[in-house]
Every structure is written in C-alpha cells, then in structure tokens.
Amino acid sequence: MKGEWSAMRFDIVIIGGGLSGLTAGIALAEAGKDVALVSAGQSTLHFMGGSLDLLGSDERGNDLFKPLDAIAKLNEKHPYKKLEDVSRLAGVAKQILERAGLATTGYATANHWRITPIGALMPTWLTLEGMAAIDDPDKMPWRKVALVNIVNYLDFPTKFLAAGMRERGVEVDVKAVILPEFQQLRQSPTEMRSTNIAKVIEQNDLLVKFADQVNSVVGEGYDMVLLPSVLGISSNEKAMQLLRLINVPASYVDTLPPSVPGVRMQSQLRRRFMALGGSFFTGDQVIEGIYDGNNLKGVKTAKLDGTVLEADNFVLATGSFVSRGLVADYNHVYEPALGVDVDDLGLDRKTWATVDVTEAQPYMEMGVATDHKLHCKRSGNVMSNLYAAGSVLSGHNSIKLLDGAGVDMLTALQVTENILNQ
Amino acid sequence: MTIETQTQNMSVNNFEQCLKCSICTVYCPVSAVTPLYPGPKQAGPDGERYRLKNKAFFDEALKMCLNCKRCEVACPNDVHIGDIIQAARIKYSTHRPSLRDMMLANTDLVGTMASPFAPIANPVLKLKPMKAVLHGVMGIDKHRTFPDYSSRKFESWFKKEAAPKQSQYSKHVSYFHGCYVNYNYPQLGKDFVKVMNAVGYGVHLLEKEKCCGVALIANGMPKQAKRQGEVNMTSMRKAVAQGHAVLTTSSTCTFTMRDEYDHLLGIDNHDVRDSISLATRFLLQLIEKGEIKLAFREDYHKRVAYHSACHMERMGWVPYSTRLLRMIPGIDFVMLESQCCGISGTYGFKKENYERSQAIGKGLFDQIDEANPDCVATDCETCKWQIEMSTGTPVMNPISIIAEALDVEATRELNK
Numbered sequence: 043m044k045g046e047w048s049a050m051r052f053d054i055v056i057i058g059g060g061l062s063g064l065t066a067g068i069a070l071a072e073a074g075k076d077v078a079l080v081s082a083g084q085s086t087l088h089f090m091g092g093s094l095d096l097l098g099s100d101e102r103g104n105d106l107f108k109p110l111d112a113i114a115k116l117n118e119k120h121p122y123k124k125l126e127d128v129s130r131l132a133g134v135a136k137q138i139l140e141r142a143g144l145a146t147t148g149y150a151t152a153n154h155w156r157i158t159p160i161g162a163l164m165p166t167w168l169t170l171e172g173m174a175a176i177d178d179p180d181k182m183p184w185r186k187v188a189l190v191n192i193v194n195y196l197d198f199p200t201k202f203l204a205a206g207m208r209e210r211g212v213e214v215d216v217k218a219v220i221l222p223e224f225q226q227l228r229q230s231p232t233e234m235r236s237t238n239i240a241k242v243i244e245q246n247d248l249l250v251k252f253a254d255q256v257n258s259v260v261g262e263g264y265d266m267v268l269l270p271s272v273l274g275i276s277s278n279e280k281a282m283q284l285l286r287l288i289n290v291p292a293s294y295v296d297t298l299p300p301s302v303p304g305v306r307m308q309s310q311l312r313r314r315f316m317a318l319g320g321s322f323f324t325g326d327q328v329i330e331g332i333y334d335g336n337n338l339k340g341v342k343t344a345k346l347d348g349t350v351l352e353a354d355n356f357v358l359a360t361g362s363f364v365s366r367g368l369v370a371d372y373n374h375v376y377e378p379a380l381g382v383d384v385d386d387l388g389l390d391r392k393t394w395a396t397v398d399v400t401e402a403q404p405y406m407e408m409g410v411a412t413d414h415k416l417h418c419k420r421s422g423n424v425m426s427n428l429y430a431a432g433s434v435l436s437g438h439n440s441i442k443l444l445d446g447a448g449v450d451m452l453t454a455l456q457v458t459e460n461i462l463n464q
Numbered sequence: 465m466t467i468e469t470q471t472q473n474m475s476v477n478n479f480e481q482c483l484k485c486s487i488c489t490v491y492c493p494v495s496a497v498t499p500l501y502p503g504p505k506q507a508g509p510d511g512e513r514y515r516l517k518n519k520a521f522f523d524e525a526l527k528m529c530l531n532c533k534r535c536e537v538a539c540p541n542d543v544h545i546g547d548i549i550q551a552a553r554i555k556y557s558t559h560r561p562s563l564r565d566m567m568l569a570n571t572d573l574v575g576t577m578a579s580p581f582a583p584i585a586n587p588v589l590k591l592k593p594m595k596a597v598l599h600g601v602m603g604i605d606k607h608r609t610f611p612d613y614s615s616r617k618f619e620s621w622f623k624k625e626a627a628p629k630q631s632q633y634s635k636h637v638s639y640f641h642g643c644y645v646n647y648n649y650p651q652l653g654k655d656f657v658k659v660m661n662a663v664g665y666g667v668h669l670l671e672k673e674k675c676c677g678v679a680l681i682a683n684g685m686p687k688q689a690k691r692q693g694e695v696n697m698t699s700m701r702k703a704v705a706q707g708h709a710v711l712t713t714s715s716t717c718t719f720t721m722r723d724e725y726d727h728l729l730g731i732d733n734h735d736v737r738d739s740i741s742l743a744t745r746f747l748l749q750l751i752e753k754g755e756i757k758l759a760f761r762e763d764y765h766k767r768v769a770y771h772s773a774c775h776m777e778r779m780g781w782v783p784y785s786t787r788l789l790r791m792i793p794g795i796d797f798v799m800l801e802s803q804c805c806g807i808s809g810t811y812g813f814k815k816e817n818y819e820r821s822q823a824i825g826k827g828l829f830d831q832i833d834e835a836n837p838d839c840v841a842t843d844c845e846t847c848k849w850q851i852e853m854s855t856g857t858p859v860m861n862p863i864s865i866i867a868e869a870l871d872v873e874a875t876r877e878l879n880k
C-alpha cells in the first residue's frame with residue numbers, strides 16, 4: 043500500500059469550513075457540483091453573534107448608513123473591488139442563508155444597527171430573526187426596556203448594556219430570572235455558558251417555565267424585553283417560540299462567546315451543505331498541494347494519508363490569523379496550507395503593528411494575494427484553478443471597516459460564479 | 465529570538481496552543497447533559513496547568529469523559545484535549561477498577577467464557593432476575609440488552625470454512641476481526657471475507673490477536689492494555705512483512721491501534737500504523753486507483769442513514785465509508801448529522817452512566833426516527849447496540865451492506 047496514493051475526485055475542493063467556505067460550498071452544490079470541503083476545527087462563526095456586516099464604517103471610523111455607496115469609494119486593494127455586482131451578490135447571499143433556514147432582516151441598501159454584548163451600537167447588514175435590530179441609532183425605537191439576565195450568567199454584562207442604552211435616552215431596568223434547572227449548571231462555574239444554557243432549556247422543555255419567570259419579573263410598563271441569546275442552538279424555532287410567550291415585545295441580544303446564533307449559523311449551513319450532497323472532511327487539514335505548472339491538481343491532508351483529493355477547481359477559504367489561515371513567525375507571514383503568495387508588509391516587524399492596541403493594526407490587511415478574478419498566485423504566477431475567498435484575502439481590515447461577513451460571503455459567491463462561468 | 469524558539473516550544477498534546485475560545489465545550493456531549501462534568505476546556509488544557517503544578521488538582525470527575533474526541537475535532541487549534549484528559553486519568557487516577565469494570569473491560573475473556581454457553585447465556589442475560597442481579601450487584605444497568613453471544617466464534621468458523629480456500633487468491637490481506645466479530649457477530653467477519661474474496665483478495669487471520677484494549681483504557685487498566693497492544697503489534701509486524709495490509713471492520717479498534725497505542729499507551733507502532741486500515745477505506749482506495757471494481761445486484765433497494773461514529777470522525781475517514789456506500793445504485797442515502805450516540809463502548813453499560821448515555825444519544829435517535837431508514841449504517845459496533853436498543857432500527861456495518869448488495873459472480877468476473 044505504502045508509496046502509491048489513490049485519488050478521490052470532486053468537481054471542487056474547498057479548504058476551510060467557516061462562513062466563506064460554506065457559502066461557496068452551498069452555492070456550488072446548488073449549481074449541481076460535486077463539492078468536498080476540508081475543515082480544520084470549528085470556525086470563527088462561534089464568536090460572530092447574530093448579525094452579518096457588509097460595510098459598517100469608513101476609513102475614518104464613521105458609521106455608514108448606505109454601505110453600497112461607500113463600497114464604490116473603497117480603495118482599490120479592497121476585496122470588494124473584485125466583485126462584479128455587489129448589490130446582486132448581497133441579494134444572493136441573503137437567499138443562501140434563507141434556504142439554509144436562517145431568516146434575516148436587513149438589506150444591502152441601508153445598514154441597521156445591532157447591539158453588541160457590551161452595549162455599543164454597530165452598523166450591520168443582516169440580522170437573524172429574533173435578534174434586536176435598530177433602524178436608526180439616533181431614534182431609539184423603545185422608551186422603556188427591561189433587560190433580563192439569568193442569575194450568575196456572566197457572559198451578558200447587563201451594566202454595560204444598560205449604560206449604552208441609557209446614554210441614548212432609553213429608560214432601562216435590569217432584572218434577573220432563575221430556574222432550579224440553571225441552579226444545576228451553576229455547580230460548575232466554567233460551564234455556565236450560553237450554549238450549555240441553551241441545551242438545558244431545549245432538552246428539558248423549559249420554554250413555558252422560563253417565559254413565566256420572565257413575565258413575572260418584568261410586569262407592566264415596558265415596551266421591550268431584551269434577553270441574552272441563549273436559545274435556539276439547533277434551530278430558531280424554540281427561540282422564536284419563547285419570544286411569543288412573553289407578554290411584552292421581546293428580542294435577543296448577543297452574548298459574549300460562544301455565541302448561540304453563531305453556532306446555529308455554523309450548524310445550519312453545514313446541514314444545508316450536507317443535504318445538497320456535499321462531502322465534509324472534518325477536523326482535517328490540507329498540508330500540501332500537488333501542482334502541474336500553474337494548475338493545482340490535488341491536495342494532501344493530514345489525515346487522509348494515502349489519498350489525494352483531486353478536483354477541477356479549488357477554493358482557499360481558510361480565514362485569517364485566528365483561524366490559522368495565515369501564520370506569522372518572526373520573519374514573515376505565510377499561508378500554511380498551500381504556500382501561495384501573501385501580500386505582506388515586508389520584513390520590518392515594527393511596521394506590522396501599531397503600539398496603541400485600539401488603533402487599526404496594519405497586519406490585519408495582510409493576506410493572500412489574488413488577481414482580479416480572485417485567483418491565487420504562487421511565486422508570482424497566477425494559478426489557473428485555485429481561488430481564494432473570505433478573510434484569508436489581503437486588503438481589508440474587518441475590525442476597522444466592519445465588513446467581515448460581507449467579504450466572507452460575497453467573495454465566496456464571486457468565486458463560485460468565476461468557476462461556473464469559466 | 466529565532467524561529468526555533470517558536471517551533472521548538474511545542475508542548476505535549478499541544479496544550480499550550482489553547483486560546484480559551486470554549487468551542488470545545490460547545491461540542492462535548494457530556495457537558496451538554498451534566499454540569500457535574502468540568503467540560504473539555506477545564507478538564508483538558510486548563511486543568512493540565514494546575515495538575516502540572518500539583519497532582520492534587522486531579523479531579524476524578526474526569527472519568528465521565530467518553531473519550532469520544534469530539535472536542536478535538538472541533539478545536540480550531542489542534543489541542544489534543546481528549547488525549548490530555550485520558551493521559552491525566554492514566555497518570556493520576558487512584559481509583560481502582562471494580563469487578564464490574566474489569567469484566568466489562570475484558571471483552572475477550574468474557575467472550576471466551578460466554579461463547580460455548582451462548583444458548584444459555586443469551587436468554588439468561590435477558591432474564592429480568594438476571595438483569596436485576598447485574599444491576600444491583602454488578603452495577604450494569606438493567607435497561608441494557610447485552611449483545612448476543614454467538615455459539616460459534618468467528619475464528620472457529622474461519623479456520624474450518626474459509627481458511628483452506630484463501631491460498632487460491634493472488635493478493636492477500638490480514639484481518640483484525642476484533643472481539644465483537646469473534647464473539648457476538650461473526651456474520652460481519654463472514655461478510656468481510658465474502659467481499660474481499662470477490663475482489664480477488666485472500667483473507668488471513670493474524671498469528672495472535674488480542675482485544676485492541678480500548679475498553680481497558682477506558683476502565684483504568686492501561687498496563688494490561690499495553691501488554692495486549694504489544695502482542696497485536698508483534699503479529700501485525702509479521703503480517704506487514706509479508707506485504708499484507710491489516711484490515712478491520714471497526715472504527716474504534718482501528719483508531720485505538722493507530723493513534724491511542726502511541727499517544728496514550730506509549731506503544732511504538734510507527735512501522736505498522738500506515739498498514740492498519742479500515743476495510744471500507746482500503747476498498748475505496750483500490751477502486752479509485754482502478755485496481756478493483758464492484759458490481760451490484762440490480763434488485764437491491766434500501767434506505768440507509770449513515771451515522772458518523774466518534775472515532776471515525778476523529779480519524780477524518782467518514783467520507784471513505786459514505787462514498788463507498790453511495791456507489792451502490794439501489795441505495796437511498798441519508799447523511800445523519802454527526803452526533804455522539806452516547807454508548808461509548810462500555811460506558812453506557814454502567815448503571816451510573818445509563819441515563820446520561822441515553823440523554824446524550826437523544827438527538828441522534830430523533831434524527832433517525834425522522835429519517836425513517838430501513839437501516840442505519842455505521843462503522844462502530846457499540847453504536848450498533850445503542851442505536852438498535854434505543855430506536856429499534858437495525859444497524860449494519862457498511863461492509864455488510866456491500867456484501868448484501870454485491871453481485872458476487874459479476875464482481876469476480878470484473879476482478880479476474
């Protein structure tokens with residue numbers, strides 16, 4: 043056996059199982075392609091919360107109301123500049139989510155605002171059904187809000203949240219509920235996490251009990267109840283059911299990670315991909331590419347020793363530094379899976395970061411180099427059948443511009459179209 | 465400072481790579497159902513920091529870990545969380561295995577004793593009073609149905625019925641059948657021989673085969689596990705020297721011998737590891753290389769739902785089995801979402817674990833009910849017990865499905 047390798051053949055192999063890889067995977071599978079996806083562990087969707095950003099802020103940090111207009115003014119290095127039609131692709135992205143069972147509010151024509159776990163308002167593009175969304179930050183839609191937490195749940199900092207809203211003229215009262223079933227969870231302080239609370243509520247059918255508690259601590263006089271998003275881990279049905287059981291209009295607000303809506307997005311997108319016949323290689327890593335000139339023929343992974351994954355086209359969607367899609371050592375930044383070219387900032391490490399951590403960090407703009415069609419490059423040569431999508435791309439800072447999910451999804455959809463129209 | 469500083473600063477089981485993201489906790493099946501378990505992050509990399517300072521920080525609650533490795537599959541930083549936990553148990557646990565644990569762990573010993581008495585043992589193990597004794601005295605949960613013991617061991621069948629015919633083939637493999645095939649379900653072994661013979665491979669048993677030891681590790685008997693592992697390695701080395709691949713029909717035996725031997729038991733297996741493979745993977749690789757072909761019966765129809773066993777998931781080999789099954793034209797294939805079934809070998813047999821074990825599996829059982837398949841396919845034998853008991857749906861190993869759907873004559877012709 044040793045020495046000879048067998049090949050598993052697909053139409054397309056996608057490397058990376060986060061938002062970008064799954065979006066490309068679903069879109070290509072919907073077009074009837076045989077797609078394999080290799081994913082090394084779970085993705086940053088787990089930290090993302092219940093909203094997807096397209097472009098929230100300009101270069102100077104001002105909130106944007108009309109992201110499409112601002113996209114036209116972005117500098118040439120930004121990945122959005124490689125999209126044929128941002129507005130149309132944004133519509134396709136929303137439909138992809140919808141078909142995966144992820145209904146959202148919002149459109150690319152106008153941002154709305156999400157509430158962060160620490161009480162700031164941030165411009166965003168799409169927000170999952172049930173999560174709080176505000177049309178205009180200067181006109182808060184609520185007069186008096188009850189902010190309801192679960193006793194001893196630490197990942198929902200109500201003080202910050204209340205302060206944020208009070209600053210905007212909303213009257214806020216903080217309340218807390220407790221159920222004996224949560225008492226159980228508290229025995230292990232490290233495990234009193236959003237996802238575990240969600241599991242306790244869903245497995246024990248505590249919806250009615252929980253809603254009764256909320257109703258009794260809230261009482262009268264509020265026009266909105268805000269709850270931590272600790273419900274709806276496998277589907278949104280239970281989470282919506284709870285909102286309906288509450289006497290006052292109610293919505294969820296993101297908690298600190300792990301994020302239940304993020305986990306749900308991950309699992310529903312994956313489920314959709316599998317239902318379309320996609321092959322998922324979990325917990326595995328691409329370690330080497332097999333090239334024939336400027337053509338990538340196949341990839342080897344850490345676990346499939348003896349088997350090469352072959353395909354007509356490949357998509358690199360491994361994410362940025364946090365996801366190990368990019369790796370930095372003392373001298374340079376490189377792309378570890380296939381060794382493709384990186385747009386870096388040269389050898390002087392001092393230029394990679396700024397001293398003030400709250401400032402925009404230059405290293406965030408490093409990433410994989412691509413041509414106008416999002417083809418990767420190797421030693422300066424454009425690869426004919428290897429594309430890159432998502433936050434592994436160079437040329438944008440998702441923390442500064444609030445464009446992370448948009449870059450992930452829209453570049454993935456553009457790559458899909460580039461492959462299908464070859 | 466140089467690159468070496470970074471690259472050589474690797475810790476055992478990658479535990480320093482943990483960035484405290486808590487993603488592992490989201491996917492731990494035990495954490496999901498009990499707060500008494502500290503969870504993978506706390507039990508693994510976090511706890512390890514403390515344990516390295518003082519062994520008093522070792523918490524016996526770690527025995528609740530199923531060793532399913534789902535945390536490792538989920539971890540974005542390749543921290544070997546499950547290995548950290550099992551290694552800590554081996555190193556620090558002062559808990560001595562009970563008689564019950566020793567019985568459950570010694571699958572081959574108990575199998576040897578039960579097989580000759582199978583006609584008596586099977587009904588007796590099912591009797592209410594016997595179950596009450598097992599439950600009360602032994603701590604084996606009364607809800608459990610014991611897998612039947614076969615009255616004729618696979619090895620005996622093989623030696624008499626199959627072995628003499630194997631030399632007629634030009635290519636050969638060795639078969640690690642495992643305890644389950646030998647004592648409980650020889651049919652799977654027979655199916656394996658049927659398929660391999662049809663594609664032109666002769667099958668041989670190892671000179672000596674011992675239980676892979678997975679249950680011994682789980683029940684706190686690593687020394688015995690290591691002794692048995694060494695015996696297996698010696699036999700496998702001989703098989704490999706003859707040019708044989710060593711195939712199994714169990715994902716757990718495969719995982720244990722390929723990965724746990726080295727990581728947990730300190731058995732040097734590097735020279736045979738690559739040759740140990742799962743039968744479905746071996747077949748698919750040969751098909752992809754164009755070296756063999758399968759022909760299937762035209763009248764075969766079955767709705768099959770595939771369950772990804774934990775260790776199959778950890779090895780990253782699920783697509784080998786699913787792609788092979790999907791080659792059968794008459795199969796209506798459903799992929800179940802990957803979730804632990806809750807049995808984890810002998811874990812679910814213990815009275816103290818029964819409820820937790822069923823709670824863990826509930827999501828999977830609901831999925832199976834909804835998919836309403838003719839059978840569930842999975843590569844692990846203990847999943848089979850759990851799923852059959854909990855859903856009433858029959859469970860088959862992919863090799864048995866291939867054997868059932870195979871047009872043997874046509875396949876033989878294709879592979880002449």
Ligand code: SF4
Binds near residue numbers: 483487
């Ligand atoms: S998933 Fe990995 S990195 Fe994250 S907390 Fe768990 S062990 Fe640490």
Ligand code: SF4
Binds near residue numbers: 493534
């Ligand atoms: S091996 Fe399984 S049971 Fe043990 S900590 Fe990891 S996920 Fe939990």
